[in-house]
Amino acid sequence: MNDFDLEQKLKAVRVPEREEDYWESFPRLVSAKLRTTPARRPVGEQHWPPRLAWGGGIAFACLLIGFAIGHWHGRMEKNDPYALLQNGKMLREVLTLFPNRVRAIIQDEHGVQLVLSDQSDIPASTPIYVHICDGKQCSSLVTFSGQELEIAGRKVTVLLDAQDGVIVAGPQFAWSSDQPAGASSGLKIEARSLSSITL
Amino acid sequence: MGDTDEEKTWVLQSRNGDPAAFESLIRAHQCMIHSLTFRMTGSMADAEDLAQEAFIRAYRQLDSYQGTAKFSSWLYRIAVNACLNWRQREMRRDQIYTQWAESNAVSQSEPGPDAPGWEVPAALMKLPAKQRAAIVLTVYDGHNHAEAAKILGCSETTVSWRVFAARRKLKRLLSAKGGSNE
Numbered sequence: 001m002n003d004f005d006l007e008q009k010l011k012a013v014r015v016p017e018r019e020e021d022y023w024e025s026f027p028r029l030v031s032a033k034l035r036t037t038p039a040r041r042p043v044g045e046q047h048w049p050p051r052l053a054w055g056g057g058i059a060f061a062c063l064l065i066g067f068a069i070g071h072w073h074g075r076m077e078k079n080d081p082y083a084l085l086q087n088g089k090m091l092r093e094v095l096t097l098f099p100n101r102v103r104a105i106i107q108d109e110h111g112v113q114l115v116l117s118d119q120s121d122i123p124a125s126t127p128i129y130v131h132i133c134d135g136k137q138c139s140s141l142v143t144f145s146g147q148e149l150e151i152a153g154r155k156v157t158v159l160l161d162a163q164d165g166v167i168v169a170g171p172q173f174a175w176s177s178d179q180p181a182g183a184s185s186g187l188k189i190e191a192r193s194l195s196s197i198t199l
Numbered sequence: 200m201g202d203t204d205e206e207k208t209w210v211l212q213s214r215n216g217d218p219a220a221f222e223s224l225i226r227a228h229q230c231m232i233h234s235l236t237f238r239m240t241g242s243m244a245d246a247e248d249l250a251q252e253a254f255i256r257a258y259r260q261l262d263s264y265q266g267t268a269k270f271s272s273w274l275y276r277i278a279v280n281a282c283l284n285w286r287q288r289e290m291r292r293d294q295i296y297t298q299w300a301e302s303n304a305v306s307q308s309e310p311g312p313d314a315p316g317w318e319v320p321a322a323l324m325k326l327p328a329k330q331r332a333a334i335v336l337t338v339y340d341g342h343n344h345a346e347a348a349k350i351l352g353c354s355e356t357t358v359s360w361r362v363f364a365a366r367r368k369l370k371r372l373l374s375a376k377g378g379s380n381e
Contacts, residue, residue, distance in 0.1 A: 001370045001373060001374045003366065006366060006369055006370055006373065007338065009319055009373060010319060010323075010334070010338050010339070010369070011338065011339070012319070013319045013320060015233070015234045015237045015238070016237070016243060018233070018243075023226075023229060023230075026225065026229055026247075026250070026251075027221075027222035027223075027225035027226050027229065028222065029251065030221075030222075030225055030251055030254045030255065030258075031218045031221065031222055033251060033255060034218070034221075034255060034258055035218075119284075121283070121284055123328075145327070146327075146329050146357075146361075148353055148354060148357055155354065157353070157354065157356060157357045157360060159360060159361075159364065161364060162368060167360065167364070169356055169357070169360045170356065171354070171356055174360070
């Protein structure tokens with residue numbers, strides 16, 4: 001099947017029609033739901049104290065995580081400096097502390113960094129381990145499919161395909177674990193799915 | 200093309216708490232939003248839930264609408280995010296498949312697995328949500344990759360990859376399906 005055939009097949013599918021009554025009643029249904037939910041806050045009346053409290057809580061939790069990661073790191077770096085990121089227990093604990101918010105745990109020459117999303121919008125999925133070297137500058141990370149991150153000074157997107165293959169894509173390169181010798185724009189990349197880790 | 204004067208008035212009145220004005224906005228955009236939510240969920244019932252959720256979110260966020268983008272684009276972005284964040288979606292989808300598989304009867308409003316053309320929605324549902332969104336935005340709603348990237352809040356490269364991966368998977372699924380049917 002070529003692209004044209006696929007396009008034709010996709011476009012041939014129509015959205016099922018709804019009755020005229022449905023379109024008449026839908027706006028009223030939404031209005032009714034809005035009446036039963038709390039009203040919109042007027043402009044300017046933002047609730048900063050809870051936001052500050054939430055931000056403070058996150059900052060404190062990050063400090064704790066940093067301390068815990070540093071502790072693990074100290075114990076592990078004698079053997080494999082990047083073993084920490086593939087440690088199932090560490091991953092589980094971090095993910096439990098920040099459910100659906102961990103975008104990545106990055107380890108580079110500056111240390112270990114936890115990248116969190118503002119909202120709980122990171123779906124639970126198989127973690128992916130990526131190691132990228134740009135010359136002598138190397139970074140390792142654990143992330144999830146679909147995350148766009150800045151690694152070694154470059155914006156990259158990490159994706160996991162249906163066969164557990166990893167794709168690392170940037171503005172001028174695309175690397176795939178199926179074809180590790182492919183175009184990677186001078187970067188040395190290793191990546192694999194951590195499907196063996198039970199989260 | 201920007202919003203019409205009438206639409207700008209409705210937005211203003213809605214901000215001031217006029218329910219009739221917001222209903223007018225819903226009426227103007229409900230088909231577009233339902234179409235998007237149906238493509239994303241493959242279910243009429245889920246599409247309705249998500250369309251409601253999108254309009255409710257839009258109402259609550261009306262103060263953040265600056266008027267620099269078209270209202271429809273702003274609303275569309277909210278609906279896409281609602282689709283992507285809707286966590287119950289996967290569970291309900293599985294339930295629907297099970298029900299369809301167990302029943303030979305095809306209802307009038309909801310297509311069944313054996314209905315003509317059903318293989319395409321079924322294949323779309325097998326894509327990860329973000330890849331499905333990339334296909335819905337680019338193929339069905341005619342956005343280019345740059346526009347889709349803006350709506351999805353990611354880079355154009357990411358959209359290109361999602362479209363590429365989704366097309367590869369869809370071709371595989373639909374070729375296999377077509378082969379077994381013919």
